[in-house]
Amino acid sequence: MGEQELPGVLILEIGGECGVLESHVAFLRKHFSLITMKEFLQNKEKWSEKTESIFVFERRPVIDRELLESLPNLKVIGNSGVGVNHLDLKLISSFGVKVTNTPHAVSDSTADIGMALMLASARRLVEGYHIAVSPDTKDFAVDWLGVEVTRATLGIIGMGSIGYKVAKRAKAFDMKILYHNRSQRKEKEEQAVGAVYCKKIEDLLQQSDFVMLVVNLTPETHKLIGKRELEFMKPTATLINICRGAVVDQDALVEALQNGVIRAAALDVTYPEPLPRDHPLLKLKNVTLTPHIGTATVKALRMMTEEAVDNILAVLQDLPVPSEVIPK
DSSP states (O other): OOGGGSOEEEESOBSTTTSBOHHHHHHHHTTOEEEEHHHHHHOHHHHTTTEEEEEEBTTBSOOOHHHHHTOTTOOEEEESSSOOTTSOHHHHHHTTOEEEOOHHHHHHHHHHHHHHHHHHHHTTHHHHHHHHHOTTOOSOOTTOOOOOOTTOEEEEEOOSHHHHHHHHHHHTTTOEEEEEOSSOOOHHHHHHHTEEEOSSHHHHHHHOSEEEEOOOOOTTTTTOBOHHHHHHSOTTOEEEEOSOGGGBOHHHHHHHHHTTSSSEEEESOOSSSSOOTTOGGGGOTTEEEOOSOTTOSHHHHHHHHHHHHHHHHHHHTTOOOTTEEOOO
16 A cells, blocks of 8 residues: 555654654554645645544644644544643544543553652652762761652552552552542452552541652642642652642642642652743752653653554544543
């Protein structure tokens, strides 16, 4: 089958800061005729009829009403990643277009970053690095201390695929694992990782040494952790966020960190991203920040592209869709 016979997929661009990775292009071209936004905008008449799908990578291209109205044959938007809060699901659905995501590809890499952040914050690795390399360092202070992860209590808020894989990793550290979720896991699954269900989020917050957020961003989870929730936590506790920045009230978090309400925070996500360079979170020593790299591994990104392609092709071929996102 020649490239001209392949279904057209719209992408932002190839390469660049937000474009599809060049190393993934050959794989995509096996299944689709790639149409960049630049090509599309230069000749809408030619490409609008040919575009049957959109591959959203790093939240781009932006999907708005104008774009949807210009694509009469669009059937599916394949999102690379789990979170779809950047997509207006109801608007897209009103055009008869399906949305898919890639929950299976990201679970291991995101669980890994959760553990990495917990360990880094507990043992103050970022601070330690600066001490180790500073030209002013003459001796290492004996009273420069972190806290133990082993046998500590981890509270996981959001026990989906990623949260469960965090629990499996935490079990190897002999951690006591609590979790809060919309629904309780099966008893067999709980026993496999030694997890205890907390119906009330307050019970989890009060008992945990580390609280890890692994929920989707929805209207219900927007600012799920605010001043009230932070005050339920132990003053020795650490908040870890590996889902979406807006799940946490950042102003309340800054205040809690400055006033010793909690010990520390470790964040792979913020809002906005990146933070303004004068944001107080960037100035606090008890904050560990990474630039939203939960899925940023060679393997994870490749798996995300492959899973997105499987989803798109399933829709185009009228087959069962592995990971469809249904608007609520």
